[in-house]
Amino acid sequence: MANFRSAPPIDMTPMVDLAFLLVTFFMLTATAIPDEPVAVDTPSSVAMVKMPETNVVTLTVDPKGRVFFNVDGQFTRAELLDIMGERYGVSFTPEEKRTFSIISSVGVPVANLKQFLSLTPEQRKEVPQPGIPVDSAHNELVDWVNGARTASQNRVRIAIKGDSDADYKTIRKVVNTLVDRNKITKFNLITNMEKGADFDAMLAKQAKKDH
Amino acid sequence: MAELGGGGGGGKKKGGKVRVKKSSTRIDMTPMVDLAFLLLTFFVMTTTLNKPQAMQINMPDKPKEGDEQPEVNERNVLTLVLGENDKIYWYIGITDPKVEVTNFSATGIRKVLQEKKAENPKIIVLIKSLDEARYKNMVDIMDEMSISSVQRFALVEITDVDKELVKESQL
Numbered sequence: 001m002a003n004f005r006s007a008p009p010i011d012m013t014p015m016v017d018l019a020f021l022l023v024t025f026f027m028l029t030a031t032a033i034p035d036e037p038v039a040v041d042t043p044s045s046v047a048m049v050k051m052p053e054t055n056v057v058t059l060t061v062d063p064k065g066r067v068f069f070n071v072d073g074q075f076t077r078a079e080l081l082d083i084m085g086e087r088y089g090v091s092f093t094p095e096e097k098r099t100f101s102i103i104s105s106v107g108v109p110v111a112n113l114k115q116f117l118s119l120t121p122e123q124r125k126e127v128p129q130p131g132i133p134v135d136s137a138h139n140e141l142v143d144w145v146n147g148a149r150t151a152s153q154n155r156v157r158i159a160i161k162g163d164s165d166a167d168y169k170t171i172r173k174v175v176n177t178l179v180d181r182n183k184i185t186k187f188n189l190i191t192n193m194e195k196g197a198d199f200d201a202m203l204a205k206q207a208k209k210d211h
Numbered sequence: 212m213a214e215l216g217g218g219g220g221g222g223k224k225k226g227g228k229v230r231v232k233k234s235s236t237r238i239d240m241t242p243m244v245d246l247a248f249l250l251l252t253f254f255v256m257t258t259t260l261n262k263p264q265a266m267q268i269n270m271p272d273k274p275k276e277g278d279e280q281p282e283v284n285e286r287n288v289l290t291l292v293l294g295e296n297d298k299i300y301w302y303i304g305i306t307d308p309k310v311e312v313t314n315f316s317a318t319g320i321r322k323v324l325q326e327k328k329a330e331n332p333k334i335i336v337l338i339k340s341l342d343e344a345r346y347k348n349m350v351d352i353m354d355e356m357s358i359s360s361v362q363r364f365a366l367v368e369i370t371d372v373d374k375e376l377v378k379e380s381q382l
Contacts, residue, residue, distance in 0.1 A: 026254030043347040047266035164347035188265035
């Protein structure tokens with residue numbers, strides 16, 4: 001054996017450079033997934049429109065028919081809380097505003113919001129949230145959505161993120177609130193990419209488009 | 212640094228000059244590289260590149276008072292009623308329609324839509340929904356609209372007449 005020389009050392013520098021480049025890239029592009037109070041399994045569809053990442057109001061509807069409200073942007077959220085506090089006669093402290101601006105979806109009536117914000121993050125995860133009232137008699141969702149539009153200078157888009165098993169009754173209440181009370185006729189439904197067995201449907205659609 | 216094990220020809224050491232063995236100043240990079248790849252793997256795995264898909268919906272404005280409503284021939288109107296257990300009740304027209312039932316399979320509602328559209332290109336589809344229907348049904352039916360390229364459809368409130376029709380059909 002040629003033992004006068006150990007195995008030729010391979011210079012790893014380029015590889016390490018590349019690895020760190022990729023690490024940096026993924027670290028910078030990674031966005032922390034915020035804690036959602038409910039896990040929602042959205043239905044799949046052939047819709048191919050991508051959701052924008054910013055300025056989105058997400059109305060989550062869970063299988064039990066609870067509605068959660070979320071809007072992104074810390075400044076929008078802080079301002080929204082001001083607007084809601086004014087509307088419902090609740091004053092929020094700067095501490096509560098800060099808390100509200102960094103959490104995600106909320107599903108509590110405004111009356112309980114102050115108490116909800118005073119909880120620790122762990123408690124907030126545990127505490128059951130009754131959902132935002134959307135009944136025609138007691139509808140807070142309309143104020144949340146209007147507040148979010150005001151707070152963001154009308155730049156927000158509305159998206160409904162419903163669970164597959166959410167009943168139509170709740171969805172109808174949400175849609176009616178948007179259309180009748182907020183006068184928003186354009187909105188999005190968040191869905192999954194259709195896959196597997198229904199792939200042929202997508203192909204069929206594509207073929208139709210090509211015609 | 213960039214040589215690969217000194218394999219290049221002609222670079223042989225000249226003559227008798229014996230190098231003094233120095234302690235290597237090279238730093239063992241292995242742990243760092245391990246860490247780099249660990250992080251790389253972590254971020255690759257946790258990054259979700261697929262943004263959620265969304266379906267755009269435009270609801271009609273509520274008609275104002277004094278707005279003129281266009282008249283539609285009732286024979287151009289196909290009504291779909293989404294019911295419980297993923298059933299779809301459908302009928303054409305308003306006066307004494309024949310209610311039939313179908314489902315969301317490829318041979319179900321898709322076939323109905325495509326047949327009706329071939330028969331009558333002017334077809335207008337009204338989508339109504341019973342309270343028992345699931346949200347998934349609503350998304351699915353809108354999907355079917357786009358798959359069958361039905362241009363004119365609307366999500367409308369269910370009326371008592373529709374509920375009666377569905378109940379009477381006993382399907």
